[in-house]
Amino acid sequence: MIFHAIGLMSGTSVDGLDICYASFEKNSVGKWNHHILHAETLPYSDVWEGKLRNSIQLNPEELLALHSEYGFYLGEKVKDFIDKYSLEKIDLIASHGHTVFHQPKRKFTLQIGDGRAIKILNPIPVVYDFRSQDVLMGGNGAPLVPIGDELLFSEYDACLNLGGFSNISFKKEHERVAFDICPVNSVLNKFARELGKNFDENGASARIGKVNSEILSALNSLKFYAENPPKSLGIEWVNQNVSPLLIGEKPENILATFTEHAAFQIAETFRQNQLKKILFTGGGTYNSFLIEKIRSKTTAEIIVPDKNLIDYKEALIFALMGVLRMNHETNVLSSATGSSRDHSSGIVV
CATH class of the missing domain: 3.30.420.40 (ATPase, nucleotide binding domain)
Known part of the structure; x- marks a missing residue:
């Protein structure tokens, strides 16, 4: 069965929102084949860059307001992306959100961008908040990308x-x-x-x-x-x-x-x-x-791949993590994060 998913990634460098639309198909040995079909980076405006950079300084009410506002921002950008490429086959949207706090030793991590707001603007299943469950299970909540390295790129050391x-x-x-x-x-x-x-x-x-x-x-x-x-x-x-x-x-x-x-x-x-x-x-x-x-x-031999993979590997893997979550399959490896066991993480709406 072929799955089509959109992955969203916003990194700590606050240089923009990565959007990746990809297809995934599981092969006979349990690995996944993938194809990046469309992808782009949307630079943040000065206003949004400022909001995200300063989010760590906000009081609780302001942070909750930004969580909702940024969720609608993500939803709007996804809607524009879907319209731009006339996408019809979309099984889910997987959103990493934007990290504000990350303190696993105190059992919390926060990625803003409410997935319910994304869903309101795009009537497609949304998976978000991939890190919190791992932190509650004693893990670092990071890194999460290794599940994709294991399933998509195992030919590299x-x-x-x-x-x-x-x-x-x-x-x-x-x-x-x-x-x-x-x-x-x-x-x-x-x-x-x-x-x-x-x-x-x-x-x-x-x-x-x-x-x-x-x-x-x-x-x-x-x-x-x-x-x-x-x-x-x-x-x-x-x-x-x-x-x-x-x-x-x-x-x-x-x-x-x-x-x-x-x-x-x-x-x-x-x-x-x-x-x-x-x-x-x-x-x-x-x-x-x-x-x-x-x-x-x-x-060591350093392999530099094509531009699509350089730029969108993380967004691609979050799309895969969304597929795995929807299928109730492991998408977080305890050997990578230190949590008590492998698990399937992410809130589905």
């Missing part, structure tokens, strides 16, 4: 995503292990903005900056890197642990230093786990200077 944070998943002793490695664009984009750019295109500013060896050493000594997975990062961790180390240095030097730091942590993860063939996706894959730095530190 590992799958690496370079977004606001870099995260990886791979098979280890017959289980899929996954964890966040380090911040990437959540830091690089911030200091690119100090230079008047939305992001550091091709790492051009980092390339002319100078690495501050003292800051680099302090970054590489952060306790998180010595912890065993499962483990995950949030912007709160960056604000508390990374930002204080970067005060007083020129933006281009911070970009050079942090690129060196990220490349080292990523290559070290490959080395420690003896990974040989890695699929790279996410916006950071376009940062040629970062990729050069990683290549210089590893003998």
Whole structure:
């Protein structure tokens, strides 16, 4: 049976809403074949970018209002997308939402964008809030993408995503292990903005900056890197642990230093786990200077796929997670998140 689904993803870098319409068909060995049929990124307006960036500062009433407002925003964008491509076969819409809080040790995580609002504007089943159940079950609520890596991309030793944070998943002793490695664009984009750019295109500013060896050493000594997975990062961790180390240095030097730091942590993860063939996706894959730095530190084969997969792999996998949830199949792996067991997560409306 072929399923058609729309996946929605909004990342911590707040660069836009990813919408992916894809088909999925389960093959005879339990893996899934997929085809990305239409996909696009809708940049946020300055107003919406501001609302999402500042959401962590809102009082409870304002946050609840934004949860509803953003849900209707998502619903409108999906409706426009469906009309634009004249889509008729749609079994479900799967929405990640936009993360405001992520504190799994305190048993909560919040992704705003009420799925009921999406459903009101689009009379199609909607699956949303994929992370909360895992957190309540003792997990990190992240990363969730490894289920898609397992079912769609098992021919690679590992799958690496370079977004606001870099995260990886791979098979280890017959289980899929996954964890966040380090911040990437959540830091690089911030200091690119100090230079008047939305992001550091091709790492051009980092390339002319100078690495501050003292800051680099302090970054590489952060306790998180010595912890065993499962483990995950949030912007709160960056604000508390990374930002204080970067005060007083020129933006281009911070970009050079942090690129060196990220490349080292990523290559070290490959080395420690003896990974040989890695699929790279996410916006950071376009940062040629970062990729050069990683290549210089590893003998692993780095596979850069076509643009659709680089840009929309996460939205694609959330669409698959919605399909799995509707079929009552496992869509969250406890080996990746640390929860008490594998489970099928997401609220269905």
